[in-house]
Amino acid sequence: MKPHEHVELFGTIDGEIQVGGLPLTRLAARVGSTPFFAYDRGLVDRRIDELRAALPDAIELSYAMKANPMPALVQHLAHRVDRLDVASGLEMRTALDTPLSADRISFAGPGKTPDEIHQAVAAGVIVEVESTTEIERVIVAVHGFFGR
DSSP states (O other): OOOHHHHHOOEEEEEEETTTTTEEHHHHHHHOSOOOOOOOHHHHHHHHHHHHHHSSSTOOEEEEEEGGHHHHHHHHHTTTTSEEEEOSSHHHHHHHTTEEEEEEEOOTTTTOOHHHHHHHHTTTTTTTTOSSSHHHHHHHHHHHHHHO
């Protein structure tokens, strides 16, 4: 990466880095304190468009929320990707609050609790099992909701 490439990527307003069309000092004033996280939705969209253009049409994009589970970002991405991948109950609840249907959300990772598995089954989320114990927990949850 060249020096100041990030500045060029985001652009400037009167010599100040801008994110999403606003100078950073104005964003800081809106937030009320620093440090803070700021995301440029337009830049996120361009990156997704570049990725989709480089891949075959049949490929579905999945966003791994463990990369960044910020609800506003996840809400935005839910309109741009095909699936969400979660690794915790909190991430699952955030994903379920998006417009994506539960069958477009997958729950993976070795640390799923019985309650989280129960919640995923109840919601219709795809549970990626990592052990025989998790298979048993999914079976118990399914039987609890759908009978034997």
